[in-house]
Amino acid sequence: MSFSELGLHADLLRAVTAQGYTTPTPIQQQAIPAVLSGRDLLATAQTGTGKTAGFTLPMLQRLSEGKRPGKRQVRALVLTPTRELAAQVGQSVATYGQHFSMRSHVIFGGVGQQPQVDALKPGLDVLIATPGRLLDLLQQRHVDLSAVEILVLDEADRMLDMGFIHDIKRLLRVMPKQRQNLLFSATFSTEIQGLATQLMDNPAIIEVARRNTTAETVEQAVYHVDRVRKRELLAHLIQQYGWHQVLVFTRTKHGANRLAEQLSKESIPAMAIHGNKSQSARTRALTAFKGGELQVLVATDIAARGLDISELPHVVNFDLPNVPEDYVHRIGRTGRAGSEGEAVSLVCIDEKDLLKGIERLIKRDLVKREEAGFAPDPSIKAEPIENGRQNRGQKPARRGTDSKRSERSTKPAPRSRSRSARS
Structure with a gap:
């Protein structure tokens, strides 16, 4: 199967081809059509299998085909647990969306917020953020999430493990109830299933790798x-x-x-x-x-x-x-x-x-x-x-300090052997 068989827009295919990718990975083959259909999605996959492109490509297409409000507002929000992952997703959005007239930006804690505030002022189509800093900016009225059409929780198990669940619930309360929810996780734990039940409406479920396995490579x-x-x-x-x-x-x-x-x-x-x-x-x-x-x-x-x-x-x-x-x-x-x-x-x-x-x-x-x-x-x-893993249920760190949350061990992310759009 090629990317052209997944129903993607020609401008997205141009961007994918420019990156040297021709064959979608298993998670991309299943996730892209599901997201394009407008369904909620719960996906577990090995890290490195191309899951970021699996939601970025169809998300950009849905935004390009939808009706943009008169004033540019945040229509897609991607939440990630760490700065590094936020930056990686932001690069993916910029790379694959280069032929669309959309604005995107990445915000996270640990750096000054004024440049982020300045980036938010003209309006954004896609916002990639860590929960703590986003909640701080929301409470200061620097960001408006009332027009979000697509919400992505990336590495959701990691966010739960880091104590972000309360921040996420606060953010959910200011978004429209009618939206598409995409939840990506390295594990299919009881906690993730519970979050999906609260968040999603009859989601498509994709599990492309056996749990807790290590790559043969x-x-x-x-x-x-x-x-x-x-x-x-x-x-x-x-x-x-x-x-x-x-x-x-x-x-x-x-x-x-x-x-x-x-x-x-x-x-x-x-x-x-x-x-x-x-x-x-x-x-x-x-x-x-x-x-x-x-x-x-x-x-x-x-x-x-x-x-x-x-x-x-x-x-x-x-x-x-x-x-x-x-x-x-x-x-x-x-x-x-x-x-x-x-x-x-x-x-x-x-x-x-x-x-x-x-x-x-x-x-x-x-x-x-x-x-x-x-x-x-x-x-x-x-x-x-000594200095072992802290217990879950411990009070999370102060909001706005995403990088200094308790460094609890993360849930696993097994690997894939596919060579495709890893980002």
């Missing part, structure tokens, strides 16, 4: 190592095997900072990215990493969503996540769109039960590797893991 392995030698082993693996682009996950922000500093002292260029970093610092780190100037990017789970790096070769779990599903999402940063990747986990005695939980979830035993000189000391006893 990702080679997974475990190194058992003493907790105090993890950093030493990581540096050894990077240098010994010439790993040139490595995304490393730690459990805490402090741990990410410390590891990045230690690696840099060993002549391995590294930077940390997490919720306490300013937007400019996060952007600099991502740009340097994507451009190959930075060898290692050390991240907490907040960086897991919206971080799209084509053909990322290596992901390392420096600390195993406290929630098994988050392992699936972390390693899904590699092996995207059919490319091969490697996911390595450094596991100490404290994390033995976490490893068992991951292997139960993915229904397979991970390959165990040994590196000469790094065998763990069998006399070391397990210790409790």
